[in-house]
Amino acid sequence: MLTGIRRVFKSGLVGFWRSAYVSLASVFVLTISLFVIGATMFLDQLLTVSLQTLQSKVDINVYFVPEAPQEEISRLQTALEALPDVESVSFTSREESLEIYRERNQGDEIAMQALEELNENPLGATLAIQAKETSQYEQIAQFLEEQQAQESPNAPVIDEVNYNRNRESIDKLTSIIDAVEQAGFLILVILLLASVLITFNTIRLAIYTAREEISIMRLVGAGNMFIRGPFMLQGVMYGLLAAFLAVLLFYPLLLWLAPGTEAFFEFNLLDYYTANIVYIFLVLAGIGIVLGLVSSALAIARYLRV
Amino acid sequence: MIYFDNVSKLYSDGRSAALQEVTFQVAPNEFVSIVGHSGAGKTTLLKMIIAEDQPSHGKVFFESLDVHQIPRAKLPHYRRKIGTVFQDFKLLPNKTAYENVAFAMEANGRSDEEIAENVPQALALVDLEDKVWHFPHELSGGEKQRVAIARAIVNQPDIIIADEPTGNLDPIATYEIVQILRKINELGTTVIMTTHNKGVIDEIDRRVITMDNGKIVRDDTKGKYVL
Numbered sequence: 001m002l003t004g005i006r007r008v009f010k011s012g013l014v015g016f017w018r019s020a021y022v023s024l025a026s027v028f029v030l031t032i033s034l035f036v037i038g039a040t041m042f043l044d045q046l047l048t049v050s051l052q053t054l055q056s057k058v059d060i061n062v063y064f065v066p067e068a069p070q071e072e073i074s075r076l077q078t079a080l081e082a083l084p085d086v087e088s089v090s091f092t093s094r095e096e097s098l099e100i101y102r103e104r105n106q107g108d109e110i111a112m113q114a115l116e117e118l119n120e121n122p123l124g125a126t127l128a129i130q131a132k133e134t135s136q137y138e139q140i141a142q143f144l145e146e147q148q149a150q151e152s153p154n155a156p157v158i159d160e161v162n163y164n165r166n167r168e169s170i171d172k173l174t175s176i177i178d179a180v181e182q183a184g185f186l187i188l189v190i191l192l193l194a195s196v197l198i199t200f201n202t203i204r205l206a207i208y209t210a211r212e213e214i215s216i217m218r219l220v221g222a223g224n225m226f227i228r229g230p231f232m233l234q235g236v237m238y239g240l241l242a243a244f245l246a247v248l249l250f251y252p253l254l255l256w257l258a259p260g261t262e263a264f265f266e267f268n269l270l271d272y273y274t275a276n277i278v279y280i281f282l283v284l285a286g287i288g289i290v291l292g293l294v295s296s297a298l299a300i301a302r303y304l305r306v
Numbered sequence: 307m308i309y310f311d312n313v314s315k316l317y318s319d320g321r322s323a324a325l326q327e328v329t330f331q332v333a334p335n336e337f338v339s340i341v342g343h344s345g346a347g348k349t350t351l352l353k354m355i356i357a358e359d360q361p362s363h364g365k366v367f368f369e370s371l372d373v374h375q376i377p378r379a380k381l382p383h384y385r386r387k388i389g390t391v392f393q394d395f396k397l398l399p400n401k402t403a404y405e406n407v408a409f410a411m412e413a414n415g416r417s418d419e420e421i422a423e424n425v426p427q428a429l430a431l432v433d434l435e436d437k438v439w440h441f442p443h444e445l446s447g448g449e450k451q452r453v454a455i456a457r458a459i460v461n462q463p464d465i466i467i468a469d470e471p472t473g474n475l476d477p478i479a480t481y482e483i484v485q486i487l488r489k490i491n492e493l494g495t496t497v498i499m500t501t502h503n504k505g506v507i508d509e510i511d512r513r514v515i516t517m518d519n520g521k522i523v524r525d526d527t528k529g530k531y532v533l
Binding site: 004014015212213215217218219222226 | 356358382383384385386390396397398399400409410412413414415417418457461
């Protein structure tokens with residue numbers, strides 16, 4: 001048994017080396033497939049992260065009238081935080097609002113003057129609400145309206161909810177995010193399918209050139225495992241080598257792409273690559289080995305029949 | 307040791323036959339030549355023995371074993387008892403002469419010590435000691451056939467089956483191959499060989515089975531090539 005395994009290994013390695021041309025072609029095709037798969041992994045990461053940053057920038061603000069009582073605002077904040085769709089709610093007091101306003105209009109003499117003349121703080125407190133998904137802002141806005149109608153229909157504490165103002169851009173962003181996610185998935189599926197088929201076909205061709213050998217091995221009385229073993233081992237080697245090459249190939253590419261993407265998406269792909277290089281290699285090697293092994297096994301099964 | 311019992315092989319159209327009611331037997335240590343025109347059924351006959359082809363009717367026995375009742379998983383085992391030699395040599399192109407012979411032993415599950423001992427012996431028997439590490443494409447036709455014979459005998463089979471072993475060879479190489487096959491036969495191995503070559507038959511001067519149209523038309527113990 002042990003001798004058998006040793007012989008399969010030796011024969012597989014020697015075969016890989018002696019049919020170097022065919023082996024190299026298979027490895028390169030598999031490298032391209034894995035590169036495509038890896039690229040979709042990076043693209044997916046890039047999209048996810050940039051969507052997250054984009055989403056975190058979208059919020060709705062509830063502006064309260066200046067005379068709104070503090071406990072009512074607190075009550076509303078607690079109610080909002082209890083909603084399952086709400087990610088976070090942050091409170092800005094009247095004084096803080098004034099401070100922010102002052103800072104923002106530091107150079108603006110007229111605005112400062114107007115503020116002086118008023119003698120009192122004209123600004124109300126605000127609540128900034130972040131939803132988990134952009135599509136949930138509508139419900140939150142509705143909830144606020146209902147709350148308002150219930151609590152104090154005659155003396156409204158909410159001056160304005162800027163959801164209605166932001167509505168259009170929020171809706172647009174939501175639909176863009178949906179479209180990008182759907183298109184991304186579709187592209188991923190097509191690319192994956194194409195690369196799997198190409199790999200499978202290449203390895204099948206590589207084994208097709210060996211079909212005569214397989215029939216000779218059978219005539220000499222070699223058992224099926226003894227014939228199949230070296231070819232399957234070669235499939236595994238194709239996968240491993242291709243994963244290694246693909247990971248290597250990403251380095252110069254990302255080195256070149258990183259500054260551009262960082263400026264645009266606020267996400268450094270090169271950092272992600274170096275931080276996750278082992279994970280990326282393991283994923284690609286796993287896919288490569290399975291692809292190589294399955295392709296080899298399927299291709300040989302054809303020629304092993306009597 | 308080989309026994310054909312009324313064996314017929316029909317083609318898929320059901321009418322024309324590659325073999326028709328063939329019955330004969332081969333005793334241990336015989337040297338049998340099978341002659342006949344192309345398409346007479348010689349190769350089909352040999353394929354029956356190694357279970358490469360199934361008969362439509364009749365049975366083929368190897369000693370007491372019904373060859374076509376052997377389960378597929380056991381076939382490699384059965385084939386190791388038979389050494390095969392072909393007109394087109396059928397060597398593994400990516401392996402050296404030594405490795406080609408050793409492969410048959412590895413497939414047979416022999417130990418490394420046995421392989422190291424028997425492979426050089428087999429190659430010496432066919433006079434190829436000096437080209438042990440050559441690849442098939444570096445060998446002449448006669449040399450390739452000698453490697454194939456070394457491979458066929460290295461597992462010490464009970465029987466050697468040779469399908470037109472000299473078909474692709476020049477007269478001198480043909481003579482050498484015939485001498486080697488005779489030597490193997492004298493050492494105690496049964497040989498069944500098909501051939502077109504009248505000179506080969508006359509040289510061997512042993513039993514000759516003549517086939518025509520899928521039938522055995524002559525069976526002479528000290529045969530001449532008659533067609």
